[in-house]
Amino acid sequence: MNKTLQALVKLQDVDTSIQEIQRKIYVFPETMKQLDKLLAENEQKVEALKTSIEEQEKLRRVKEREVEMQNEHIRRYQGQLLQVKTNKEYSALLLEIKTLKSKNSLIEDDILELMESIERAKHSLGISQKDLERNRVRIQQEKEIQEKSLTEIQNTLEKEQQRRKILAEDVDAGALREYTKLLNLRNGVAISAVEEDGVCTGCHVALTPQMFAEIKTGNYLHRCPICFRFLYWANSENQQEDM
Ligand SMILES: [Zn+2]
Known part of the structure; x- marks a missing residue:
């Protein structure tokens, strides 16, 4: 990731x-x-x-x-x-x-x-x-x-x-600034998991298949187009351990 x-x-x-x-x-x-x-x-x-x-x-x-x-x-x-x-x-x-x-x-x-x-x-x-x-x-x-x-x-x-x-x-300064801003703006949640249905769990908007596919790879720092939260693939938490 x-x-x-x-x-x-x-x-x-x-x-x-x-x-x-x-x-x-x-x-x-x-x-x-x-x-x-x-x-x-x-x-x-x-x-x-x-x-x-x-x-x-x-x-x-x-x-x-x-x-x-x-x-x-x-x-x-x-x-x-x-x-x-x-x-x-x-x-x-x-x-x-x-x-x-x-x-x-x-x-x-x-x-x-x-x-x-x-x-x-x-x-x-x-x-x-x-x-x-x-x-x-x-x-x-x-x-x-x-x-x-x-x-x-x-x-x-x-x-x-x-x-x-x-x-x-350990967090990149720019990302940390954005993250902190979102934390205050979005009720204490600055990063949303994306599940099997390809929906942002923060605001429930459906992401484009292209974006969803990219998020699944874990290599992109995508933001939700509606709530602007950072997005990550929910099932990648297991992969995290391997990295
Ligand atoms: Zn969202």
């Missing part, structure tokens, strides 16, 4: 690897942020349940005091029943007692509903707290794994960049 073409194929290989590593490094902060967010959501859920339970218990106490107060009134009225002189007064007191009792009955229904709701919330809280503890451990482990892998990735990046530097030194 043409020496420059061969060097460009190798360069693209290392550049693709560098791009992949850089992508991983780029998403790292977002990955960590997502993990923190997941934990924060869990904590918020637990806090919300705790607050809801507290509020409902407060309301329950208020309603219980209300019932107690009305019971006190009822007892007082019942005491007065023994002292009234007229039937009219007697009936009025009875009505008062009856009204208070039915009010209490409604409040007691509310209290029962509140107690059931508190029980349900406590049950959910128990589940959420277990989830939180489990997730806290899991997320911590996941963050440690991510941090360790970032260190490894950064080490690999340094090695790959070193490898690229050495490879680039």
